[in-house]
Amino acid sequence: MIKLLGLRHSIYSRIVVLACLSALSITFVLWILTDTTISRANQIALERAVDVDMAGLVDIYTSNGLPELQDRIADRIALEPRKGTLTHYMLIGGQGQRLAGDLTRWPDLHASLSQTGKIAVDRNRHAYGRVTQLGPNLRLLVAHEARDLNTLRRQVGFVFFAGGLIIVAAVALTGLIAVRRLATRIERLNTAFRTPDDAALEALSRHLENEDEIGELTRHSANALTRLRRLASANRETTDHVAHEIRTPLMHLDNRLVKTLAATPDPETARRIASARSEIRRIIRMLESLLDIAASQARRGDRHGLVPVDLSEIAQRLGELYADSAEETGHALILDIEPDVVIPGEEMALTRLITNLLDNAFKFVPKGGTITLALEAGPRLTVRDDGPGIPEGQREQVFEKFSRAGQHPEGNGAGLGLTLCRAIAQRHHLEIALVDTPQGACFTVTPETTT
Known part of the structure; x- marks a missing residue:
């Protein structure tokens, strides 16, 4: 799109690209912050759920004893769907025998310290769990999975991706429209400086209604170029006039010398007259060369007329x-x-x-x-x-x-x-x-x- 609009090698294209990259970077940073916040909030909620579940089972054991605890664990497991179980339990005795629960392997956590951590449910599934010591020969493990987190993160990521594309497209479109207008105004200035002719100055004069910085620059440039053209025109007129005033007397003098030679003077006089005519022609050639040099230097870099x-x-x-x-x-x-x-x-x-x-x-x-x-x-x-x-x-x-x-x-x-x-x-x-x-x-x- 930038190439089609003629801004491929322009500073304006770099501004648009920079704005798009900035919008994309901000969107990406916001997504990272949101994803981190979701993960952190989910972890806190998971820890709280495990602690609440553990506290309830401990209270049941304290109030009603081991048989009631085993029944409640079985009930909770039974209430979970057969596929996609999210809560897991394990109750073991002093000899390591499993008394209740759906887990079969005790994690590397110390019950006496009521440690928490990540545990393996099976080969491909993990959960957050806590272990505690209920008695001298009784340990309890409670673990919860957070299976919906990845789905939520994908949904949020898609929202940010789609939103980022929309934002970048909006920034790019707005930026291209703005810089295209700015580029058009600057191009008028460049055209006027490249070829300061009547058409270029007239184009500047037609766009002096803007009161911003570019408008002020356009106004000053138009005035400066107009003054320079007047000075250059006055200088050319003065130079041409001076050249004419010098060349004309010299040509008259040369004609007089020609008439003098026609009168057949003596050889020495004829030689001096011929030498004078050569000097006059040399002065005229030098004057013409100086005028040519001045004219070429005045139009240096001007492609008008080429x-x-x-x-x-x-x-x-x-x-x-x-x-x-x-x-x-x-x-x-x-x-x-x-x-x-x-x-x-x-x-x-x-x-x-x-x-x-x-x-x-x-x-x-x-x-x-x-x-x-x-x-x-x-x-x-x-x-x-x-x-x-x-x-x-x-x-x-x-x-x-x-x-x-x-x-x-x-x-x-x-x-x-x-x-x-x-x-x-x-x-x-x-x-x-x-x-x-x-x-x-x-x-x-x-x-x-x-x-």
Whole structure:
């Protein structure tokens, strides 16, 4: 039932199970106490009956002598049903001869001490008895059975068993209904935090009528998420505005430089203008990378907008594209791509992730080096090379902004490529790592590990 209600791995299912076990344990303890009480009460009643019976026979002997005692014992035995006799007697003389009664064997009890204890009626039956010394050569045994006790105990046990099942069923049903409602309310909160879109916030707003603790938490969560969305929206608008205000003057400046070059200046001036244009384009690329990093980090863990993407097809396409460039640059590119590796993601962002890793490898691997692009189910994406690698002292900072691992011959780049790779990976619930290898550098992209 818990599995059908979707609570199999939920804390609510553990609460229901704990409540049922508690009800079952309480019922069991009550049955033990009741059974013990019944047994004790029966034993007390049995002892009292034996004592009363013994006292009556002693009084008969004292008042009327031995013959009368023998007659009364015979009468009492005769009054018992032929099957299921519950009272037993034995009267023996000084030589051990049986004078009256239905028992044939004297128990291991001392008559002089008027001892009591359990005695054997036959091989399968027992009774509680008392022995006493009536005279120097006369001993009396009185024993009673409690045959109805087991029947009573079975009846009481059945009542507790049936009652326990009813109680456990009632607790389970009530608990499941209650925790199902609670789970639904908590799930609205989790949905709103997982995908804080308009639909999720509207669902929270429709259920703010409850005045309990969960209702208060829902109200605060809805307000906090609304404020965060406003802040995030304002931040994006401000960032886009600033980026536009910076990019537009730079583009105008670049156009002016193009017009200046068109006027055929002297070679030195042309060289400086070309260098300035390269610097402008570098600044624009750095600005765009910073915006991409900020956008990916802002949507970290957000599955909204992710659709099934064939990562194998992206890796194969990029691998073939870079293979043509590898021939021109004197590199060897090895592709080991497993087909049909599909993950939820954004195709453009994943393309940017693989492109940056390959660009980074081609940038630092000398001519004649080998680069490997591998993909297997999991997913597990690997970009490995046999270049100079990354110095050990710089490996911890390799994914930080403006960090440059190693020395590139041209000395360009803003040190944002791997930072963007990490931001894209985290957006897709993946993690990128630099793996130790004997030679070169090896980057892996694998699913996030949960802690």
